[in-house]
Amino acid sequence: MSEARKLGMERSEEAATRDVTDFILQDILTGALPPGTWLKQVDLERRYDCTRPEVRRALDRLSQKRLVEHVPNRGYHVFEPDGRRAREVSDIRIILETAVAATIVASATKDSTALLRGLADHFDRMTLTGTVLELYEANLAFHREVLALSGNQELVNLVAEIRQRTSSAPVSQWRTRARIEQSGREHHQMIDAIASKATDEFKRLIELHIRQS
Numbered sequence: 001m002s003e004a005r006k007l008g009m010e011r012s013e014e015a016a017t018r019d020v021t022d023f024i025l026q027d028i029l030t031g032a033l034p035p036g037t038w039l040k041q042v043d044l045e046r047r048y049d050c051t052r053p054e055v056r057r058a059l060d061r062l063s064q065k066r067l068v069e070h071v072p073n074r075g076y077h078v079f080e081p082d083g084r085r086a087r088e089v090s091d092i093r094i095i096l097e098t099a100v101a102a103t104i105v106a107s108a109t110k111d112s113t114a115l116l117r118g119l120a121d122h123f124d125r126m127t128l129t130g131t132v133l134e135l136y137e138a139n140l141a142f143h144r145e146v147l148a149l150s151g152n153q154e155l156v157n158l159v160a161e162i163r164q165r166t167s168s169a170p171v172s173q174w175r176t177r178a179r180i181e182q183s184g185r186e187h188h189q190m191i192d193a194i195a196s197k198a199t200d201e202f203k204r205l206i207e208l209h210i211r212q213s
């Protein structure tokens with residue numbers, strides 16, 4: 001098999017996986033697959049007209065995002081959010097992220113602010129043309145870059161890990177177009193606060209955004 005043909009097959013396979021992943025995700029978010037639902041791979045094959053490997057890769061990907069939970073020797077089920085845990089995780093994130101807000105503001109440059117603006121614009125584009133999963137990943141990319149300005153990579157990694165302890169907020173809260181658009185506006189407001197060196201305003205926006213007020 002030629003390298004070109006092999007590469008083409010790999011790309012086709014990746015595209016199919018993304019499609020199946022997003023189909024399952026859409027059904028989770030719309031309630032067609034409610035929390036706690038066991039996801040039998042044979043049923044998903046029929047439901048989405050795809051192969052078993054495609055289903056398995058999609059479930060593994062959603063499991064990494066904590067939208068689906070894998071129980072050894074039993075299978076996969078839709079993640080059941082824990083309200084108490086979600087609130088406590090939000091509290092932890094606010095403590096950590098506001099603690100480095102002054103450092104982020106102080107270290108921001110014209111170039112780093114432009115990079116953040118580009119990531120925020122990408123999120124906005126994904127609200128119009130992207131899948132839900134692409135929108136989620138665009139959101140993560142923006143927040144990782146904001147935290148990276150603290151100069152503390154361990155903090156960036158810790159916050160990423162903490163986010164995985166609950167269902168993948170804010171995906172689970174993006175049930176309306178208005179909430180998605182509000183998140184996009186908050187991204188730009190945070191950048192404005194960073195660019196103008198308004199640390200207190202930046203802290204306020206961090207808490208507002210995390211709590212999805």
